[in-house]
Amino acid sequence: MKFYISATGIKKVTISNPGGGNGKGGGGGCAAARRFSGRTLLLLLLVLAIVLPFVFVWFAFLVLESASGCDSPLDCMGLRLFSGGDTSLKISEELTRALVEETGQDGNGIGKKGSLESFDELVKEMTLKRRDIRAFASVTKKLLLQMERKVQSAKHHELVYWHLASHGIPKSLHCLSLRLTEEYSVNAMARARLPPPESVSRLTDPSYHHVVILTDNVLAASVVISSTVQNAVDPDKFVFHVVTDKKTYTPMHAWFAMNSASSPVVEVKGLHQYDWPQEVNVKVKEMLEIHRMIWRRHYQNLKDSDYSFVEGTHEQSLQALNPSCLALLNHLRIYIPMLFPELNKIVLLDDDVVVQRDLSSLWETDLNGNVVGAVFDSWCGNNCCPGRKHKNYFNFSHPLISSNLRQDDCAWLSGMNVFDLKAWRQTNITEAYSSWLRLSVSSGLQLWQPGALPPTILAFKGLTQSLDPSWHVAGLGSRSFKFSEEILKSAAVLHFSGPAKPWLEISNPVVRSLWYRYVNSSNIFVRKCKIMN
Numbered sequence: 159m160k161f162y163i164s165a166t167g168i169k170k171v172t173i174s175n176p177g178g179g180n181g182k183g184g185g186g187g188c189a190a191a192r193r194f195s196g197r198t199l200l201l202l203l204l205v206l207a208i209v210l211p212f213v214f215v216w217f218a219f220l221v222l223e224s225a226s227g228c229d230s231p232l233d234c235m236g237l238r239l240f241s242g243g244d245t246s247l248k249i250s251e252e253l254t255r256a257l258v259e260e261t262g263q264d265g266n267g268i269g270k271k272g273s274l275e276s277f278d279e280l281v282k283e284m285t286l287k288r289r290d291i292r293a294f295a296s297v298t299k300k301l302l303l304q305m306e307r308k309v310q311s312a313k314h315h316e317l318v319y320w321h322l323a324s325h326g327i328p329k330s331l332h333c334l335s336l337r338l339t340e341e342y343s344v345n346a347m348a349r350a351r352l353p354p355p356e357s358v359s360r361l362t363d364p365s366y367h368h369v370v371i372l373t374d375n376v377l378a379a380s381v382v383i384s385s386t387v388q389n390a391v392d393p394d395k396f397v398f399h400v401v402t403d404k405k406t407y408t409p410m411h412a413w414f415a416m417n418s419a420s421s422p423v424v425e426v427k428g429l430h431q432y433d434w435p436q437e438v439n440v441k442v443k444e445m446l447e448i449h450r451m452i453w454r455r456h457y458q459n460l461k462d463s464d465y466s467f468v469e470g471t472h473e474q475s476l477q478a479l480n481p482s483c484l485a486l487l488n489h490l491r492i493y494i495p496m497l498f499p500e501l502n503k504i505v506l507l508d509d510d511v512v513v514q515r516d517l518s519s520l521w522e523t524d525l526n527g528n529v530v531g532a533v534f535d536s537w538c539g540n541n542c543c544p545g546r547k548h549k550n551y552f553n554f555s556h557p558l559i560s561s562n563l564r565q566d567d568c569a570w571l572s573g574m575n576v577f578d579l580k581a582w583r584q585t586n587i588t589e590a591y592s593s594w595l596r597l598s599v600s601s602g603l604q605l606w607q608p609g610a611l612p613p614t615i616l617a618f619k620g621l622t623q624s625l626d627p628s629w630h631v632a633g634l635g636s637r638s639f640k641f642s643e644e645i646l647k648s649a650a651v652l653h654f655s656g657p658a659k660p661w662l663e664i665s666n667p668v669v670r671s672l673w674y675r676y677v678n679s680s681n682i683f684v685r686k687c688k689i690m691n
Contacts, residue, residue, distance in 0.1 A: 320637070321476040323664050324657030331377060331661060333687035338376065338409035341416070341683075348412035353423045360423050362500040366397045367521050370494065372487045373509035374406040376413050377661060377677065377689065383414075385513040385676040387422060395518065397423045399504075401497060403487060404430045417678065429486070438496065441592060445489060448595040453483055453608040480657065483608045491572075492591045492614065495579050502580040507651075508573040510635065510659050512673045515650035520576050520629075528623040529585060531576035533630040534568045537645050543568035545633075551612045553604050558597060562616065569615055570622055573653040574630045591617035634669045635659055646672065661689075 342348045353361070360366050369386065373379045379400055387393045402410045407428035414424045434442075457479055482488050490497070491506060498504065505520050507513075525531050536543050548554075549565035594613045598605045606612035631649040633639045635656030646652065652672060658665040660673035679690050 317637075318476065320664060321479070321657050324659065324662060325481055326662075328661060328663070330687045330689045330691075331375070334376060334683055334689065335406070335409040337683045337687065338412040342408045342412040345412075345416075348415050350415045350418075352411060352415055352418075352426050354418075357423045360397050361399070361425055363397075364502055366423075367395050367518060368397050368399060368498075368501050368504045369517075370399045370401070370498065370504050370506050371509060372401045372490060372506075374403050374485075374487060375509050375661075376406065376409050377684075378509035378659075379410065380413060380417070380678065381673060381676045382507055382509060382511060382513065383424065384678065386507075386517060388676065389513055389515055389517075391516045391518060393422050395422075398425065399498065400424060400426045401487070401490070402426065402428055404428050407431075417681070429490075432497070434496070438493070442486075442490075442493070445492075445592065445595060446484070446486060448599055449489060449608065449610070450484055452598065452603050452606075453479070455603045456608050476657075479608070483610070489610050491610070492588055492617070494577060495582050495588070498579065502578070504577050504579060506575045506577060508653065508655075510654040511573055512652050512654075512660075512676060513650065514647075514652060514672075517650065523576055523623075523625070525576065525578050525581070525623040527581065529578055529582045529587065529621040530570075530618055531623040531625050532570035532572070533574070533627055533632075534570050534622075534624045535627050537627050537631070537641070541566070541568055545636075546571070548615070551609075551615070552606045556601060556605055558601060559605055562619065569611065570624075571630050571632050571653070571655075572611055572614070573632055573655060574651040576623075576625070585621065587617050587621065635665065639666075639669075 338348070369383075371379055371382055373382075379402075383398050383400075386396060386398075390396060400410060400414070407426065407430070411426045414426055418424070460479070494504070494506065503521060505517060520531070523531055534543070535541060536546075538544075546569050547565065548563045548567050548569055551569060552559045552563060552565070554560045554563075554565045591613055594605075594616045598613070628648060629650045630653060631641060631645060631651070632653040632655045634641075634652055635654040635658040637656075637658070639656075646669065652669070654660050654665070654669070654673065660670045674690070677689065678684055684690065
């Protein structure tokens with residue numbers, strides 16, 4: 159074979175048989191000559207230059223992708239080339255199987271010495287020791303479980319600390335009580351008679367609207383009365399009866415004696431000023447002791463379980479440990495007919511409420527022969543009361559409870575209630591309350607969670623009248639309250655039930671302002687104690 163190259167450049171390449179030059183066979187028909195133009199050759203080289211890098215990258219990707227799923231890269235290449243995408247499917251199935259097997263082991267090894275603490279450590283472990291996919295799944299599962307448990311533990315401790323913070327009394331409130339006590343001792347005006355002699359007759363006059371407040375918080379009592387008066391159509395029709403304990407009587411009296419100009423008739427009375435029969439004193443002591451026993455049992459159960467809760471019951475369980483559950487003033491409402499023997503109809507307000515509407519029509523409300531008027535349902539509809547159903551307060555596994563109550567019924571709201579004391583005196587409600595407390599003791603203190611509401615619900619069974627939900631919106635002291643701005647504005651009474659009272663730093667700043675606008679910021683003691691700060 160001979161090659162002939164023209165002198166003018168690479169224009170043509172001719173391949174011919176050595177005998178082709180003799181002219182045998184006629185006209186070169188026997189010469190198996192093939193010609194390739196230079197343009198075609200350049201095009202071929204260009205295509206190869208473009209395609210080969212992609213082929214190389216694809217090959218490398220197959221090798222890397224298959225490294226953890228096959229014995230060797232060549233084996234995986236063969237699988238990939240001749241069986242399509244089965245390798246990826248195989249890897250996915252093996253990873254899933256490894257994770258399922260590891261899940262079945264329930265994260266054994268979590269917390270042991272040498273366990274991984276971070277994602278960086280996981281990467282180093284996998285890189286240095288060249289783990290296979292099963293080991294990767296095992297270690298990753300343990301690391302994720304460990305992180306999840308740490309997050310849950312942090313959330314749990316945050317909730318516990320939040321509730322502990324709710325048990326304290328701010329320095330500003332201590333300051334206010336101390337300054338008012340000092341003022342009571344040096345200022346005759348702070349010791350002035352409450353109410354003034356010309357208004358004493360109103361204390362028992364049934365034509366007036368009588369409001370009862372049981373509290374040991376001076377600032378809270380002032381907000382309740384101030385908000386009620388400012389939103390009343392006829393403030394002079396209201397008479398307020400504040401009942402407090404012996405230690406708070408002096409500052410409470412001093413506050414309302416020196417701020418009488420902005421309030422209607424206010425009576426401040428300490429528990430030490432009541433002269434009760436010995437029989438009543440014995441029953442009150444028995445009541446408090448049983449509530450302490452229930453509280454101690456609940457506390458011990460939580461302590462033994464390391465404060466672990468059933469899902470959705472965290473807040474109720476911790477709130478039951480609040481010291482207010484043992485406060486005498488919190489339990490004395492069952493003795494209201496004895497506290498006010500000359501009154502027939504009252505409205506009882508808790509000290510953690512703020513009034514936004516005139517309450518006068520409550521005294522005209524027909525209770526249909528019942529003793530108490532209260533809100534049952536929430537704004538979400540009939541029998542809609544998240545976290546307030548009977549099953550949230552009572553132990554329905556006990557026959558005494560399951561035979562008297564239905565677990566999905568709503569518990570009525572305390573905090574703003576209308577009481578017909580005349581009808582109450584014709585019943586045995588107070589005695590029924592005491593009987594249920596004794597039954598709780600004989601049943602091993604397992605009938606209900608700590609607090610005054612559960613036995614009160616049992617004692618008032620069949621004697622409650624439902625009020626419109628717009629009268630009372632509760633739960634503003636809870637972490638999970640969800641009310642629209644429209645509902646908050648239209649409610650007659652906002653109740654900061656729950657740990658986050660409006661005078662605490664842990665309260666929600668959105669609703670806290672609804673309470674603070676009724677604080678007397680011009681008062682000299684409020685300014686000196688920096689309450690508005």
